[in-house]
């Protein structure tokens with residue numbers, strides 16, 4: 319959310335961002351509300367000053383004068399009692415509207431209402447030409463006994479998965495490989511729960527817009543997080559850190575839960591889009607400086623590209639448009655990895671910088687060297703999410719005999735050079 323002072327002083331810039339980001343916010347309503355609040359604050363402050371002066375005068379007045387002054391004080395008090403709740407109501411409404419203010423997108427963001435305006439900026443590697451008829455990931459799993467997808471659907475319903483034998487161990491090996499890549503890059507590994515209180519979802523930005531994506535625990539203020547970003551973003555909520563404690567660079571790992579309510583009919587088979595998946599997450603909290611944020615953005619993106627290159631997968635880099643990146647984003651770049659059975663690239667990583675949009679919502683602040691308390695900047699990026707990446711790994715690295723080669727970088731974690739059938 320934007321600072322009200324900035325909005326007051328730059329209405330045209332904010333109006334442009336609202337339009338480019340597709341925010342539902344009515345800026346005129348917000349500005350009118352702001353003027354009403356300022357006016358009401360002026361009146362209540364004047365009345366409070368008058369009441370104080372009046373009380374002081376009453377202390378020194380003669381008995382008959384004092385009676386008049388006390389009566390006057392009562393009238394002022396009555397007027398204040400009426401104005402103060404009005405002011406609080408208007409301030410609450412303003413806060414609600416501020417939640418809908420967009421972060422101004424960086425100047426290089428393609429301007430457009432949706433993902434059709436996204437721009438491919440780089441392609442890495444080339445899709446493999448198979449010398450045999452390749453199988454899709456489900457055929458590979460069924461042929462090798464690497465999963466119990468039909469049975470688990472009876473237990474847990476659609477968009478569920480259960481991996482077996484070498485594929486199960488491969489998933490675990492990949493997560494550990496990705497985690498170690500981040501630790502080597504200086505990130506602090508941290509495991510977090512998969513559930514959090516409602517306020518963490520407001521602070522993240524998931525609420526109020528996308529509540530339907532989130533599972534709720536019946537009868538408790540507890541919601542299942544679709545990404546550890548929600549929890550990592552709220553870990554230091556309400557604190558005032560010292561500048562020296564920044565940057566915080568976390569390598570989060572957690573099971574992620576998503577209802578996929580809006581995805582009916584999409585990727586209904588297999589491992590691409592499931593209700594519970596695992597993700598190694600990069601999350602950074604840094605000082606309120608765009609250059610510092612840009613440096614972290616590039617670093618986090620490089621970490622993910624390094625992982626995809628180590629997995630020997632063809633991928634492309636996509637600059638996300640203003641309408642597709644969402645309200646809070648300053649910049650978003652996705653990595654999309656080649657899926658042979660679909661003949662197209664599919665998103666596997668999403669790197670975002672949000673400046674102080676989340677920090678304002680979460681109360682993430684620090685005291686800078688000049689002693690000024692400021693909101694921090696936040697960024698996040700996928701390091702690796704399974705099982706979706708298994709679709710690409712199985713299909714791209716399959717052999718004619720149905721086995722699947724393990725990329726060299728992961729072999730020390732997996733213990734073998736190939737995935738073999740489960741007996």
Ligand SMILES: Nc1ncnc2c1ncn2[C@@H]1O[C@H](COS(=O)(=O)NC(=O)[C@@H](N)CO)[C@@H](O)[C@H]1O
Pocket residue numbers: 544545546547576578589590591592593595597599665666667668669698699700701703704705706
């Ligand atoms: N329903 C799902 N099933 C499997 N994988 C998913 C699902 N939803 C997201 N993912 C994986 O998780 C990655 C990150 O999801 S994201 O919503 O795009 N971004 C985030 O969660 C950010 N915190 C960065 O990780 C996706 O690129 C994809 O690889």
